[in-house]
Amino acid sequence: TFDGNWKIDRNDNYEKFMEQMGINLVKRKLAAHDNLKVHIQQAGDTFNVKESSKFRNLEIDFTLGVTFEYSLADGTELLGSWTMEGDMLKGIFNRKDNGKTLTTTRIVQGDELIQSYNYEGVDAKRIFKRA
Numbered sequence: 645t646f647d648g649n650w651k652i653d654r655n656d657n658y659e660k661f662m663e664q665m666g667i668n669l670v671k672r673k674l675a676a677h678d679n680l681k682v683h684i685q686q687a688g689d690t691f692n693v694k695e696s697s698k699f700r701n702l703e704i705d706f707t708l709g710v711t712f713e714y715s716l717a718d719g720t721e722l723l724g725s726w727t728m729e730g731d732m733l734k735g736i737f738n739r740k741d742n743g744k745t746l747t748t749t750r751i752v753q754g755d756e757l758i759q760s761y762n763y764e765g766v767d768a769k770r771i772f773k774r775a
């Protein structure tokens with residue numbers, strides 16, 4: 645289950661990923677230490693996600709398979725959806741500004757939540773521990 649409070653523990657290749665996303669150096673440095681926390685609550689096919697970081701607090705509700713909008717902290721807008729494959733959440737999102745695809749997954753492994761990202765050939769991970 646994804647339910648609970650998660651706090652960022654470490655990143656893997658996240659700076660390269662952000663660079664591929666076109667995020668400038670100053671923002672990348674800040675974002676690498678964003679103190680991201682996510683609270684996830686699932687009810688059937690519907691998820692409530694509360695995101696808090698140094699940049700912002702926001703709340704997102706989504707339903708598996710249903711397209712929704714999500715804006716990154718720098719204002720980049722994405723449109724896409726999450727689906728469940730086995731124990732894994734799989735997200736496919738498209739940038740509104742250039743149409744390119746960002747894919748992401750979430751899986752709980754042991755006491756960690758691992759979120760992976762791919763954009764234009766660059767992979768990254770953000771690994772969370774229970775808070």
Ligand code: MYR
Nearest residue numbers: 662665693704714716735737748
């Ligand atoms: C959620 O479930 O938390 C809301 C939807 C998330 C959509 C995809 C997230 C991609 C975030 C990429 C961050 C990249 C910063 C360059």
